[in-house]
Amino acid sequence: MRSALPELTNVWAETFPDLSRPVSPRRTPAPRLLALNDDVAHDVSLDPDVLRTDEGVRFLTGERPAPGATPVAQVYAGHQWGVYKPLLGDGRAALLGERPRHSGGFADVHTKGIGPTSMSRVDGFATVGPMLREYLLGEAMHALGLPTTRALAVVATGAPRRFNGEMLPGAILTRVAASHIRYGSIEYAASLGDPQLLRRLVAHALERHYPGVAAGRYPARAFLDSVVGAAALQTAGWMGVGFVHGVLSTDNVLVSGETIDYGPCAFLDAYDPDAVFSSIDLHGRYAFRRQPEIMRWNLGRLAHALAGVLADDIDDGRAIGDEVVSTFDERYIAAWTGVFRTKLGLDASIDSSTVDRFAAEALSLLAAYRVDFTGFWRDLATAARGDSTAVRGAFPPAAASAVDAWLEGWSALQPDADRLATTNAVYIPRNHIVDDALKAAVAGDLDPVHELVELLRNPYTERHTSLARRLAAPPTTEVPFVTFCGT
Template identity: 50%
Template sequence: MSVTSDRIALHGHFASELADLSVPWQAEGTPDPQLLVLNDRLAADLGLDPDWLRTPDGIGLLTGTALPDGATPVAQAYAGHQFGGYSPRLGDGRALLLGEVVDADGRLRDLHLKGSGRTPFARGGDGLAAVGPMLREYVVSEAMHALGIPTTRSLAVVATGRRVRRDELLPGAVLTRVASSHLRVGSFQYAAATGDRALLTRLADHAIARHHPQAAGAARPHLALFDAVVAAQASLVAAWMSVGFVHGVMNTDNMTISGETIDYGPCAFLDAFDPATVYSSIDHDGRYSYGNQPVVAEWNLARLAEALLPLIDDDQDRAVELAVESLGAFRPQYSAAWSAAMRTKLGLPAGLDDAVATTLVDELLVLAERSQVDHTSLYRALAASARGDADAARGLFLDLRDVDDWSARWLATGPDPDAMDRVNPVHVPRNHLVEEALDAAVAGDLGPFERLVDVVTSPYETRPGLERYAAPAPDDFGRYRTFCGT
């Protein structure tokens, strides 16, 4: 079955330019597809008619079962370090790249499926996805976009009418997502492992053209590509840390070359501030804890550097020297991005001495951890304190003498509460609300999910009647655990 080509222009740049890194494949049929959620605004940005996407042909596109003539869907190949262990052949085990579309700004965007069935990379998996995890990715990725954090986007979730066996039988679904591309560190690891330098070069040049075109004019364009990815990831992870986002599974196959957040599996947002926080049920040693995320990002980038060595310089020792020097930029770039974000979160004036600002940030985080203060609520409460409500933030802490001392020094800097409110969200996808919405959706009631999406996609807006969406988890919510959904 095909859809009329005048409805969508679906390109196959990756499929044609990097055929060695993919396998042509088709999505499995959907017995009884039902559209659960559609991102109308994103659809319009992609030049797609939301009303048409709600038709049987449109839903066929969203599930990969009805594509334009000439479409070349592929399962992408990549390798990856998973929890530190190298797997030479991973790839899209339950996903398909349908192709690329050109958005309203003339940018190329991937149209990609998750949960569309087994592929040659599926290994022991069933290639399917359940409604709950796909709706989780939808709400969290759209919240991240609303927070201004680079991310893949969610276009739609379609229930397939097929049951998926996990710990129990669950309703199945397909997520349609959009990205600048799905090139990952693992893509380069896979290409490098083939020993085919020409393939690695084609991949690197494809990445430069698509994401970092400024690197093309550099004396060493592939080193400049690495520099650009280092900078993008330093900025991205600092943004994660500033809002309390915990990715949960920072394997090298889940780190993009574009600098977009990808693969929202066991992700969550901090409740009480604690750098050791781990939510993922499979992260037994805390490798991907909240506080470890910058360290892991640097480790992943080192793996990208290793893959790129043959392109950086013909002399391996010189290539290593150059790569190490470039990787050394990550820590100062991350620190600068993190410091800038925290200065803004605290409303600190531009001329404040860096040492004073750093001390204020460091001391606040120690106090917050000691008192298990809710991460998201804290900064809005501090803004209220800066407006004269002395008890707004004070009441969150146990160490009143220490917090009073800190507050006096912070208030003496003249913090700007309006600037704070512009960057500190009232609403994030709080874990208890996400679970509540997903439980209802799986049971057939999409109302709580739709309300949650509405709230978190206006994260800085205080609206009457939404107080429970800004409140921390109730005491009886207990210890939170997340799962990959496979």
């Protein structure tokens, strides 16, 4: 009988065998669907009803290849914690193939937690908590308007795994992305010493992600310039919502500008520019305020990997790459100003220097008094309508004169209250709420996860439920929140 599953293409596997390795996802003893993202399924023309069948669930785990599919583990290198690692690659994941999107272009269909590959550093399996975490965080980022990979599904495998001495239920994540081409993919291709392979990879990435760019005689330069622009927008977006990626190495950054790998990430509660959440970031390399600096550093590694195809002479290629990367600072500042212009409710008639000044003064006040980042920006909508009680109440009495002076100056700029209410979120994935929901899911209760996802998918509209009230308020504890990579 013909499979009800639609076909996948194998463009990556067929075009780049040097950057792929065959993989056979392990069979799961008792797969059970924990979450299915109908919105993502429709975007890549997959029938949710089919995916809910036994055949569909086993497709989501990678065990049941769709017609035309050849699962492969992608090979890449990367700079982790500033140190070059020549071979990283998919140690527990497989690219199943590609699907056309309703919105245009193609998307990778990718599974994570499938068991060992030839590049595994641990056993290759994953557990319920981290996989549902990626689902939650991806949906939140998408709803906040930031480019991101998204979960198509999370499937419990029925095979418990030992993690940190504890037996936990196993799970597989099925993820959709514009592609999985990482900065580290370019680094690995460059390390093979085959300029033609690198040129083909650049041409493929340009066609996939930046088809409108006129590459002309210098496609590698056009590609790098496009990635720099996307990275500037991506990083400014993170800074605008208080997102800390947590492990911003070159193998965890995509050339598309989509956010990937929601492991030791978190959102700010009380504003702290030096916030670090990852349990292994002992020196604050990937702290919140350092993300623009680190992204620029990562782009420098990408540029040097491309040096051999940016010019005939490698030294000239590095100089060209450095020149392109040097534009990141200006582009990031422009993007950051745009983000905070919107967060302040100011229109285009207000000059950029004024926007930057009021944003910087606000952030300084938030940092000095550890005020909730998300709540402050949301409360500006009420303040713009003449009631600044909530904004003032977030600060201690000692800050009253400084806050009043800031509010007076900002109000004189005639901020748009409606814009503020539709662009500053009420709800973000509060770290303690996410943790509570994941603990419940691991214990077998999925209702908190599903309720949380529904709130996060519409973050600008206030709701009146118990979870909504808790999600809108920061925790009162002073105990620092800690995240883990989940491997």
